Amino acid sequence: EAQVTQNPRYLITVTGKKLTVTCSQNMNHEYMSWYRQDPGLGLRQIYYSMNVEVTDKGDVPEGYKVSRKEKRNFPLILESPSPNQTSLYFCASGPALTEAFFGQGTRLTVV
């Protein structure tokens, strides 16, 4: 079954404690991306990757890092989380510049 898998689905953490949200896709897609969804702001792109070792900033990259060492995985790293990074995060993947498949989401709370 084609899918984008994010882990964990829910996470509560404390300010400053490094965390990683994993994202894996089984469709051999080149394009992967991370978004955050906040009330009244819709979905905002954090980072995206066009292929292995090729990443670029989206609209709201501050406070986040990503890596793309292999095609199927695209982890999102928060080196020093802050409360304003409390959000619902989605990973997406797609075949080149077309519609993307989204994961189920990760609800992150930073206290």
Add this chain to the structure above:
Amino acid sequence: DQQVKQNSPSLSVQEGRISILNCDYTNSMFDYFLWYKKYPAEGPTFLISISSIKDKNEDGRFTVFLNKSAKHLSLHIVPSQPGDSAVYFCAASGSGTYKYIFGTGTRLKVLA
């Protein structure tokens, strides 16, 4: 500054009637537009897309219209069904980029 705007936060429509969801954009470099549907506790799912070389694209009950001069696109759902009740997001990207800008979403409620 919001480059992609969905000015109606919510919309209610009777089952069987047409639902029209609107989206405006400000960046004339956008040339590819998408609509996504999102149910609670799920990730968005792709519905339909349109490139700027077209002004209409149809897929079953869903049709997207693009008016480039007005920088406006709309999604028509005919006939609307209760299962269409969800939040709808429009998104736009510029040529050759993987950078997508999303609107804030419109919550559609289809009344049985």
